[in-house]
Amino acid sequence: MASHNSEKVRLIFGMKLRQLRQEKGILLTELAEKAGLSVSYLNEIEKGKKYPKADKILALADALGSDYDALVSMKLSKPLEPIAELFNSNILQEIPFELFGIEPSDLLELLAQAPARTSAFISTLIEICRNYGMRVEQFYFSALRSYRELQNNHFEDLEIAAERFLAETKAPLSEVTLELLLTETYRYQVTYFTEKSHPDLRTIRSVFRPETRTLLVNETLTPAQRAFTFGREIGYQVLAIKDRPYVSSVPEAESFEQVLNNYRASYFAGAILMPRRELIPALDAFFSLETWQPDALKALIGRFHATPEMFLQRASNLLSGHFGISQSFFLRFDHLAGDTSFHLSKELYLTSLHTPNAALNERYCRRWVALTILQELAALQQAGTWDGDPLCRAQVSEYADTGTRFLVLSIARPSPPTPGKNSSLSLGMAVDENLISRIRFLKDVPASLVGETCERCAVAPCAERAAEPVVLRKKEQLDRIREAVRRL
Known part of the structure; x- marks a missing residue:
């Protein structure tokens, strides 16, 4: 968290400095000379890689005709507000960019290089998400799908962990044996609930209460569903996962880490049930x-x-x-x-x-x-x-x-x-x-x-059609307009 906050401070200071310099029409070399800094050092400040000491900030403020407090303030101007909104969300903190081969510093440098254009782009994305009611949890699930797709949905470390568990267990796995493993090896308490006892949980498959290590299981689950539920709980234990969701069957999560860990435990369950x-x-x-x-x-x-x-x-x-x-x-x-x-x-x-x-x-x-x-x-x-x-x-x-x-x-x-x-x-x-x-x-x-x-389909006639191809017709009309313009 401290690392993220320091990066945020450096980047915001660099963006404000660059924006103010460009608004006043001052070249990077000119500002460096007026403030008594090297061009390379000033360039790193604007990219968010360095944060100057107080005397250097005073020198920069004087060279720009500004003041110390304005420069060090975390408040951004209106054009950069979408970037501030992104920083103040938990997405940058919780998405493990390294899983996608992206260094967080690379992302920060991209924001610093073109803050106004990046801000406009982020503003557009935020507007699209709001228009379609997209929640941050949906972003997490989308990120997980992308990660799985990058790995061809195959994770050798989880396969090996499952095979090691099976070798150590040396017993056929079923809902009965898995429940016994949970209660005897991992000290769980397993209880079953009904719609009558917990009417608000009737669509939920299971709930884990960590304070008592109690797993509440919906009694309407099939044997296969119960086996998977128990297998996933064992996965949390074998993989030593701490940050996890406690309620299943609910498309919500507090962080991307929870979404990813839930998938890893679920993968483990599938791998031990179907070696x-x-x-x-x-x-x-x-x-x-x-x-x-x-x-x-x-x-x-x-x-x-x-x-x-x-x-x-x-x-x-x-x-x-x-x-x-x-x-x-x-x-x-x-x-x-x-x-x-x-x-x-x-x-x-x-x-x-x-x-x-x-x-x-x-x-x-x-x-x-x-x-x-x-x-x-x-x-x-x-x-x-x-x-x-x-x-x-x-x-x-x-x-x-x-x-x-x-x-x-x-x-x-x-x-x-x-x-x-x-x-x-x-x-x-x-x-x-x-x-x-x-x-x-x-x-x-x-x-x-x-x-x-x-709406996009050209198949005709189609007895199964549930709506007219309005999107296709708009595209065809646009194509005709383009062709007519081309012939002028």
């Missing part, structure tokens, strides 16, 4: 099937006692390194039966190609298997003919505007503990020569021409 030494050959055998067999995929998920989301997320950890499938994505859509809207609640893109993306106030393509499977499940539930087994479908999605093709495996089922909510979990893999040779049943999967959103 790669077992999962890789199992996936290889599934990919080698000559025909698309949805029951084979459901049996594979059942073999590891996992939920569809746990399994597909875990598979995404291994696709690139072990199967050479480097272009992939994972999506989770939530849907209330009878509703016409679909909510993209989780997304991860390990691809630079055209894929589904979160749309702002637009309707997702109703041809995506991730949505058609939810509609199918809702129809079965409403008709009273659903047998309780998750639906499993596959589709080769070909994007109409780019020709990009993805093999998409999608599974839909109810999503406890939230009543009435269904979710689809989809794993998409770009169709290329490697995928064609790797996944033998690809040729047996039905194909569909899809768009991104209805």
